[in-house]
Amino acid sequence: xxxxxxxxxxxxxxxxxxxxxxxxxxxxxxxxxxxxxxxxxxxxxxxxxxxxxxxxxxxxxxxxxxxxxxxxxxxxxxxxxxxxxxxxxxxxxxxxxxxxxxxxxxxxxxxxxxxxxxxxxxxxxxxxxxxxxxxxxxxxxxxxxxxxxxxxxxxxxxxxxxxxxxxxxxxxxxxxxxxxx
Numbered sequence: 001x002x003x004x005x006x007x008x009x010x011x012x013x014x015x016x017x018x019x020x021x022x023x024x025x026x027x028x029x030x031x032x033x034x035x036x037x038x039x040x041x042x043x044x045x046x047x048x049x050x051x052x053x054x055x056x057x058x059x060x061x062x063x064x065x066x067x068x069x070x071x072x073x074x075x076x077x078x079x080x081x082x083x084x085x086x087x088x089x090x091x092x093x094x095x096x097x098x099x100x101x102x103x104x105x106x107x108x109x110x111x112x113x114x115x116x117x118x119x120x121x122x123x124x125x126x127x128x129x130x131x132x133x134x135x136x137x138x139x140x141x142x143x144x145x146x147x148x149x150x151x152x153x154x155x156x157x158x159x160x161x162x163x164x165x166x167x168x169x170x171x172x173x174x175x176x177x178x179x180x181x
Contacts (some may be wrong), residue, residue, distance in 0.1 A: 020065060022050065030047055044102035044106065051109040074114075075133075078130075080134075083107065100152070114162060135163065
């Protein structure tokens with residue numbers, strides 16, 4: 001309804017700039033070497049929430065600030081590919097533990113964001129090589145057996161769901177079938 005979109009736009013106008021600044025700062029600190037285990041843990045918990053909020057921001061409409069920062073988040077050197085590569089040893093769980101690690105939670109949520117954008121806003125993803133980049137990253141995660149723990153099952157499942165969604169969209173078949181693996 002118009003009332004809902006008016007309220008959503010009000011939230012975007014007040015919250016988007018501080019949100020993006022917090023996201024940038026958190027990524028910077030999270031990927032910076034030399035943090036203590038507790039610092040990495042706190043930053044990773046924050047990042048899980050920030051990616052959840054990013055997802056929520058894109059569920060109804062694509063906010064202009066999100067659209068304008070597309071390359072910053074989805075480009076080959078963007079925040080989301082960086083976080084899919086990121087794997088802090090201090091935060092990895094025991095291989096027998098079924099509790100998902102924070103890096104696994106972040107990666108799963110990022111793939112949920114990309115899947116949502118393929119479904120709702122494919123035109124924005126087609127302006128860059130974002131999906132191709134994520135397909136390569138997913139193949140490197142699941143194809144190289146980098147997710148052998150039971151706690152990574154949800155990430156593997158979301159990775160396959162992302163690939164399936166990209167295939168069904170019809171825009172990325174050649175990318176997926178030409179990926180190594």
